[in-house]
Amino acid sequence: MRIGLIQITQETSSFNPTLTTLADFESFGIYEGLEILERLHSAGPVGGYLAGIQASGVEVETVPIIRGAARSGGRLSSESFEFFDNKVRDGLHLAGHLDGLVMLLHGAASAEGIDDVEGALLRTARDVVGPSLPLALMLDHHANVTQEMIDHSDVIVGFRTQPHDQFETAQALTEHAVQLFGGNIKPTTAWRKLRMLTHQEQYLTSGGPMKILFDRAREMERDPRVLTVSPFPMQCWLDADEGGWAIIVVTDDDPSLAENLADELAELAWSMRTEFQRTESLPVDQAVTAADQTNDGLVILSDTGDSVLGGSGGDSTVILEAILRLGIRGRALIPMIDPVSSRQLAQAGAGATVTLELGGRSAPFFSPLAVTGVVRAVSGGVVELSDHAETEIDMGKTVAFEVGPVTLLVTEYAGVAGIHPAVYRHVGVEPADFQMIVMKTASNFQYMAPFTSTMIRAATPGPTQSDITALPWQRIPRPCFPMESLTTWRG
Ligand SMILES: [Zn+2]
Numbered sequence: 001m002r003i004g005l006i007q008i009t010q011e012t013s014s015f016n017p018t019l020t021t022l023a024d025f026e027s028f029g030i031y032e033g034l035e036i037l038e039r040l041h042s043a044g045p046v047g048g049y050l051a052g053i054q055a056s057g058v059e060v061e062t063v064p065i066i067r068g069a070a071r072s073g074g075r076l077s078s079e080s081f082e083f084f085d086n087k088v089r090d091g092l093h094l095a096g097h098l099d100g101l102v103m104l105l106h107g108a109a110s111a112e113g114i115d116d117v118e119g120a121l122l123r124t125a126r127d128v129v130g131p132s133l134p135l136a137l138m139l140d141h142h143a144n145v146t147q148e149m150i151d152h153s154d155v156i157v158g159f160r161t162q163p164h165d166q167f168e169t170a171q172a173l174t175e176h177a178v179q180l181f182g183g184n185i186k187p188t189t190a191w192r193k194l195r196m197l198t199h200q201e202q203y204l205t206s207g208g209p210m211k212i213l214f215d216r217a218r219e220m221e222r223d224p225r226v227l228t229v230s231p232f233p234m235q236c237w238l239d240a241d242e243g244g245w246a247i248i249v250v251t252d253d254d255p256s257l258a259e260n261l262a263d264e265l266a267e268l269a270w271s272m273r274t275e276f277q278r279t280e281s282l283p284v285d286q287a288v289t290a291a292d293q294t295n296d297g298l299v300i301l302s303d304t305g306d307s308v309l310g311g312s313g314g315d316s317t318v319i320l321e322a323i324l325r326l327g328i329r330g331r332a333l334i335p336m337i338d339p340v341s342s343r344q345l346a347q348a349g350a351g352a353t354v355t356l357e358l359g360g361r362s363a364p365f366f367s368p369l370a371v372t373g374v375v376r377a378v379s380g381g382v383v384e385l386s387d388h389a390e391t392e393i394d395m396g397k398t399v400a401f402e403v404g405p406v407t408l409l410v411t412e413y414a415g416v417a418g419i420h421p422a423v424y425r426h427v428g429v430e431p432a433d434f435q436m437i438v439m440k441t442a443s444n445f446q447y448m449a450p451f452t453s454t455m456i457r458a459a460t461p462g463p464t465q466s467d468i469t470a471l472p473w474q475r476i477p478r479p480c481f482p483m484e485s486l487t488t489w490r491g
Contacts, residue, residue, distance in 0.1 A: 001181055003053075004095050004129075005036070005064045007045055007104040008084050008121060011072035011142060013311025014110065014239035015463035015471055018362045020073040022080045027394045027413040028069050032087070036064035044389035045104040045138065048167035052174025058182065063098065065091035069390070071414035072311040076111035085124050092128040100134045100181030101125060103153075104170060107143020108235040115240040115475065119148030126152050136177035138170055142235035145191065145246035155180055155187040156248050158230030160214060161205045163444050166389050176227055176250075187227055187250045190258035192266040194245035194489040196481045197236045198276035199466045200310060200442035201457060209272035216268055220261050225254045231265060233276075236468050237311055243476035245269060245489075270489040277482050279466050281457035284322045290456055291436040292328040297453035299436040300445055301332075305365065305462025308417035308440040312463045313337060313362025317369035319438050319458055320359070320406060324371070328405055330435020335409045335418025337362075342412045345399040346378045354401075358408070365462045373403035377427040381411060385422055387447075393423075400427040407434070420447045442466075 010020055022030075031039055040046035046067065053060045066087035070080075092101075103125065109117035118139075125135070137153040139145070141162070149156065157173040159165055179185045205214045210233065217229040232246040247265045251258040281304050282290065291299040306316035314337035323332050338359050348354045352375045360368035381395030396412025407429055409418055416423060417440045421431050431437055432451040439445060442464075445455055459466060469483055479486055 001058055001099045001178070002061045002063055002097060003177070003181065004092060004098045004101040005049060005062050006088060006101070007067040007069065009104070009106040010070040010076060010109045011106050011140065011235055011311055012075055012108060012110040013072065013237040013463045014075070015237055016074040016311050016313055016363050018074045018313055019077040019112065020070050020075065020080060021077050022083055024070040024073065024413070025068040025080060027396065028390055031067045033064055036067045037062065040067065043167065043391055045166045045170040048170025049102060049104065049174045051167070052171040053178065055171065056175055056178040058178050060178070063095045065095065071417065072309055073313070073414070074311070076109060076117060078112045081111035081114060081117060085121060088121055088124050089128055092125060098129065098133060100136065100177060101129060102136050102174060102177050104138045107139035107145065107149065108238050110238065110240055116146045116148060116242070119146045122149060122152035134180045136173055136180060138173045139232070140164065141230065141232050143232050144234045144238050144240050144243050145193070145232050145248065146242045150189065150191055155227065155250050156189070156230065157228045158232055158248070160218070162203045162210070163446055172228070185227065186253040188253050188255045188258050190249050190255070190262040192247045192262045193491065194266055194269060195477065195479065195486055195491055196245045196270065196273060196489055197468055198233055199236050199279065199468050200304065200307065200464065201279050201281060201466050202276045203233070203443050209275040212272065213265070213269055216265060220249070225257055226251050226261070229261065229265065231269060235310070237464055237471070239473050239475045241475050244480060266489055273481055281459035281466055284318060284458050284460055285326060287456050287458035288319065288322045288326055288328065292330055294454050298432060298434055298448065298451050300448060300452055300455040301436050301438045302442055302455060302457045303438050303440050303460050304442055304457050305460035305465040306440055307442050307464035308337065308414055309419070309444055310442065310464035312440070314414060314417055314440050315359035315362045316366045316460060316462055317359045318366070318460045321369050323406055324404055328435070330405070332406045332436045332438065333424065333429065333431055333434045334406055334438040335411070335440060337411055337414050339396065339412045342397040342399055342410045345375050345401055345410055346397040348375055350375050350378055363463050371403045373401050376400040376402050379427050381415070383415070383422050383426045385416070385420060388416065388420060390416070395423065398427060400429050417441060419444050
């Protein structure tokens with residue numbers, strides 16, 4: 001059996017005006033052909049794909065075509081979209097006979113002038129391989145599922161957990177794919193689109209309404225007639241045509257069961273809509289003070305408005321300003337993605353005292369902050385991560401910069417947005433030695449968990465703020481809950 005393999009992922013925040021460029025993809029590695037398998041065989045979606053092939057017991061020749069993954073951010077530049085679109089087209093042209101195609105995509109990527117990047121890439125793939133080649137599609141569960149994704153694929157599987165289980169989901173998808181490509185199953189999809197968006201503070205699948213919903217999906221999958229069930233609580237900062245939550249149920253040739261289960265899960269999600277809107281974030285000064293008063297290990301301050309993993313630029317100075325103004329008694333660690341400052345500080349060199357305008361450039365929500373500090377360390381920024389989906393990341397020019405009680409990790413590229421201790425240790429900074437760390441995520445605290453005492457969400461403004469009702473929506477279908485109060489999820 002010959003299977004084509006494509007992985008292209010990025011998650012867009014429409015409220016971040018900074019475009020995602022080819023350089024952003026390159027910092028995570030753009031790979032073609034067999035290099036994809038050589039580089040990524042042990043982790044992430046490609047590792048999960050290979051595990052799925054092995055588990056299937058079927059003799060498979062994989063034809064790897066293109067792999068590009070960027071950190072969440074603004075829309076893709078036209079240049080980067082066209083680069084991948086051409087790679088998909090040309091790669092499939094050269095692939096020879098295929099029995100099936102596996103596409104590992106995100107589902108919430110937009111580009112300049114294109115709301116639905118994945119729909120466009122799937123259309124390009126279909127143009128080459130024709131309408132009948134079976135196609136298995138993996139999506140992040142924050143995907144905005146569109147009609148085009150449904151039309152061009154035969155089986156769709158979304159992530160089961162937040163933080164995400166990329167390896168396991170790709171493995172599950174691939175096991176279905178091999179059955180599909182061998183003609184052993186007949187996937188039948190029912191899907192529902194909901195007039196609903198929900199903010200990040202209830203994203204975690206380990207508790208609250210999201211756990212109830214995802215647990216019910218897993219329960220439905222115990223029925224042997226059901227192949228896969230995926231709730232899609234859409235990335236809540238994607239202002240796209242067709243935007244909104246979705247549910248997908250795939251059965252083995254049982255359309256009415258698929259329809260019934262899709263309705264049931266949509267109703268369940270809708271019935272919890274008020275719980276999904278519950279926030280726990282504190283006003284910034286209150287959050288900083290609470291973090292400073294905690295006496296038991298590292299406190300995480302989640303910078304909700306500047307979540308890099310949700311698509312923000314990672315250069316908000318709002319919490320930094322509050323920490324410096326409030327005069328905390330402990331020490332704080334803050335990651336800052338700021339190419340201009342990282343280059344300036346790197347050039348000044350270790351030991352230099354520098355005054356500069358830091359951060360605040362990526363989005364109109366933010367503004368730069370004038371600070372004076374000392375450069376403690378400078379590095380090239382390439383870090384190996386054995387326990388992360390990307391095993392090697394490039395942060396570009398990376399500087400440990402000390403401003404009063406704050407140590408900043410100022411980087412040129414996003415890298416992993418400072419969520420992993422290894423990126424700090426890389427420049428001789430130990431996160432466990434700090435009172436608090438600002439994290440540019442609302443969910444991915446797992447790598448800091450071993451030495452974290454408390455997580456406090458700060459209600460900061462930005463392209464990923466929790467108050468989604470205050471954002472300038474233009475493209476999502478209206479009315480939509482919670483911007484409008486509705487009595488049904490149906491459009
Ligand atoms: Zn996601």
